[in-house]
Amino acid sequence: MRYAETGYNLEIDLTQGNIERVATDPKLTELHLGGLGTNAKILWDRVPPEVEPFSPDNLLIFGTGLLVGTPAPGANRTIISTISPQTKLMAYSMMGGFFAPELKHAGYDKIVFRGKSPSLVYVWINNDKVEIRDASHLRGKGAVETAELIKKELNDPNVQVAAIGLAGENRVYTASIEQGRSSSSRLGVGAVMGDKGLKAVVVRGTKDINIARPAEFVGLCNDVLQYIKVRADNPVPGVMTILQGLGSPQEMLHVDEAWHTQNFMWGNARVRKKDFWNKEIEERWKTVQLDVRKRLISCYNCPMKCGAIISVPGLSTYMMKCFSKLTYTMAAFVDDLDFGFKIAQRATEYGVDGFSTPQIMAFAFELKETGILTDADFAGCPTDNEGKFYWLLDRIVRREGIGDVLANGVYWAARQIGKGAEAFDHNTIKKHEQLPLKLGMLNPVYFLMYATGEKINITQIEGQFPQSPFPTMEERENFVKDWIQVPDEKFKQYLLDWELRGDHSNPFYPTVDMSVDIVDWQEKMHYIDDALGVCAGLSSFPLKPPYHIHNYPKIISAATGIAMDEAKLTQIYNRNRNLIRAINVRRGMTRDDEKPPEDHWKKRFPELEEKLLDAYYKFKGWDNQGIPTKKSLQELDLSYVAEDLEPRGIVKNEQS
C-alpha cells in the first residue's frame, strides 16, 4: 500500500486524446518526496532543452504535494510546472485552494499533459472515469465564469475547477490558471495551458488517502494546530502588521495600507509617495474594502483566512487574496481603492497575473509619455488613469495592436519595441517582473535570494529570518527566546549581533558566510514545502511558523512510513534544488542572469556582490558559473544529470 500519495499519475496526450493511469516508482518518493521534486524529475527526464515552451513536447504538470489530502493542516498546494514562455526556464507556479486534495482523492498524484488538442477542450476527472470534453462553448469565457458553467453542466457543485480565461487562450505571457480563491499566476503557466487547447481541468474524487502511522501522525497535526493558536495569540512584536502573524500577508483582513502605499513604488516601479496616506484616505479605503468584502475565506484544511469573497455592485463576484487589490491601483496612479477591486474582477476573469500585468501597463504608459510609443499605438485610449488601464488590459488580453507586443511581458516587449525601450525595463529578473520595491542599502541576504532564486519571485523565497534588524538588544533577545524553528543555534547569534548601523549592519553584516547560511535555510524550507504541498503561509514564509525542520521529518515519516531525519530531508532538498538548477542551466541560464535589478538598491557594492555569489555557489557545490559540479551531483544521486550535462559542455569534469 502507498501512504500519503496515491502512487498513480494521469498521463494525458491532448494531441492523440489518449489517457493513461500510470503507476509511479516509490523510489522517486524517497528521493524527491513529491510535488515540486517529482515534477522537476519528470521535466528533466522528458523535456529536453531544445523544446520550446509552445511546443507540443512541452509538458504541463499539475502536481500535488506529498502530504496533500492528509489531515496535515495547510497541505493543499497544486504545483504547476512547465517551461515558461517568458523566461524559457522551468516555471513552477503554485496554488492553494481545493484542487490538489480533490485530485488526490480521485486517485492521482499528478496530471501530466503533453501535446496539443486540435480544438478547445476541458478534462473531466471523476475518480476512475476521465474524459476529454468539448469546450468550444466556453471559448472566451472568464475563468470564474467557466468554473460556474462547468459546475452547472456537470450538475455537481462539489467539483473543483482550474481554468484559464481569455488571456490563457491567447497565450498572453502573464496568463494565470485560476481556481476559485487561488491561482497559479506567475511565469505564464496559463499561456502554456491555452497553447495546449486546454480550457479547464475539472476534478471530483471520493477515495481514501492512507496514513502509515495514524495515531502518531494525527498527534503531530494536533501539535501544529496548537502552535497556530499560540501564534494567533502572540503576534511577533516590532515588525510591521502583515509580518506579525501566520499565513500569506493578511491583505484581505487589514485595511491600513500606510506601509505599502508609502514604501512600494507607484507606476512603473519608480515613484514613491511618502506622504500618500492620510486620515481621509484611510477612512475611504476602509469603507470600500469592508463594503465589497463578503467573507474571509481559507484554502482546504487551513484555519488561516488569507482570501476573501469580493462582490462589487454591478460586477460578478470573484475571490481575491494577497496584494492584488493594490497592484493595479498603484501601477495606474489611482488613489481610490475601489478601482483596485473593480479592475481585479476583470483581470481575474481574463486570468492574468496580478503582479506582472499592472507593471506591463505602467511600463507602456511610461513609453507613451516619453514618445517611444506613439499616440497611434494608443488610438482610442481614454485619458483618465482608470480608463487607460481598462483599455490597455483589454488590448493585452486580446493581443490587439500594441497589446500584442505587451502581452509578451516587459522584457520581450521592450526588445520588440526598441528605440531605447530597454532602459524602461528596469524591474525584471531573468525576464520576469518583480515586486515594485526600490530600497536604499543593499541587503546581502536579499541580494542572494533575488539573484539566485529559481522561483524568480521573492515572496516565495524569503521568510523565517527577519527582513531587518531589531533596534534594541532587548527586542532581539525577546525574539530569539522562543525561536524554536532555527536549524542551528548560530542563527540566533546572527540576529542578536545584527545592528541598524555600524560594523554589524547591512551590507557587510550578516557577513558573506552568514548570508549564505540564512539563504540556504530559507530556501530549504520553501523547497520542502513545495515538495510536500504545504502552504508557505504556515511554514517557509512567515516568522516562527508551525512547520519547521525539526518537526517535518517526524510528520513526513508518520504519514508515509519512510524513515526520515533532518539530514535526510536536507539531502532531499539539495537534490531537488540541484535538479531544478540543472534543468535551467541546461536551458542556458548562467551567472550573468543572476542579477537583481540595478536600481533595486541605491547603494550597491559590486565587489561584495561578487563575493556573495561566489560563496553561495561554493556552498551549493556549484562552479563559479552557478553550475552544479559533477562531484556534487554524484553525491546527490544525480549522476545521470552530470552524464547529460557533461557532453553538452555545461558540467566540467573537474578531475580531468
Added chain:
Amino acid sequence: MSKVKKIVKTIKIDVDKCNGCRACEVICSAFHANPKYSTSNPARSRIRMVRDPIRDVYLPVYAGEYTAAECMGRDKYVLDGKEYSECDFCRASCPSRDYFKEPDSGLPLKCDMCEDDPSQEKPLCVQWCLNNALTYEEREEEVEEEEKPGDVELGLESMVDKYGLQKVIDTVARMSKKG
C-alpha cells in the same frame, strides 16, 4: 414515571464564522476510519459543507437519520438574500444526494458526536475548527423517564407491523409447542 437528568450534546454552528476550509470534514473522516485516523476522505465525513463561494453560501450540516425515500417536494428558503434548498439544511442520508453515505458501499453514515473511549473532550470537528464556527455545549435536561423497549420487543414490533399481531402470536405459539 419519574424524572431523570439527561445530557444533551449540542454543536452550535455559526455560519458567519465559517471560512469554508473543510477541516471538519477531514478530521471527521479520519476519526471514523478503521483503524482510527488511518485514512482521510471528506466523502466519508459525517459533517459536510454546503459550499458555494460565489454566492457566499457556507453551511456545515451534520449527518442524521437514514431515509429510504426522498421528499416529494423540495422547497427553497431565501435567508439574508441568499437562496438555499431545503436539502441544504437536511441531515438525512437520502437517495437524492451522495452526502452521508459510504462512497464505496452506499451505507448510511450518522454523526455520533465522536463517541470514544476514553471520551473526547469535544467532537473532533469542533476541536479542529479554529475559527469557532463550530462550538460545543452540553446542557442538562430533565426528562420523563422512559421505559426503553428491549431488543426482542423492538424486533417483535416490527414483525407485528409487517405481518399483523395474530400471525405473530400464532407463530410464537407454534414455535413454543415444538419446544
